[in-house]
Amino acid sequence: MLKLYCFPRSGNSREVKIVLAEKNLSFQAVDIKAPGFDREDPEFKKASPKAKVPAIVDGEVYMSEAYEINEYLDKKYTKNPLMPKDETACKTIRDWVAAHDKKFVLKIGLLVIETLLKPKDQQNEETKAKLRAEITEGMKELDRMLEGKPFLFGDYSLADVSVTPHIAALPILGSGVPGEFKNLTAWFKRIQERPSFKQSTQ
């Protein structure tokens, strides 16, 4: 059975869990934060040399990086495709995910560190304000892209998967999607109605 290295609050792991749920694939989840898990485990190291999650072992395939895993799963398990057939359209999505990961998803992670993980006396208010502004900019872009469309690139795709767990995590930072972003708000409602949203919390 496919093995997924992950931990419960990892947004990047949830991206893979969403794809596994969309494709009705069963898998064995291995929690790397569980007591007793050894990060030097040779199989885990082979799948993820940097000891990051998500990582998978699928037969002979060892792989890390959420987006790469998801493209691999989509190509191998063709039921319920999550990417267009046309290679140029795929590349557009791939490039967009890589760029948006840097300017949006990463900033959410950094804000979690700055606000929730650092001791209060080491937190920097300017850094927080800058990150909040960058996250709002990212949401503005998503909202613009969703004008007149149900999903980011028309049909539901790995682009939607790549932002879902991170949008879902926003409330832990004090606020969710601002009401002014009407398209993004409607998109998130649609996403939450998909069974994969709930299934991926487990």
Ligand SMILES: N[C@@H](CCC(=O)N[C@@H](CS)C(=O)NCC(=O)O)C(=O)O
């Ligand atoms: N670019 C990687 C990022 C992976 C990553 O940073 N994963 C975090 C969890 S979301 C991690 O493994 N952190 C190590 C730890 O918390 O010990 C991806 O998209 O998969």
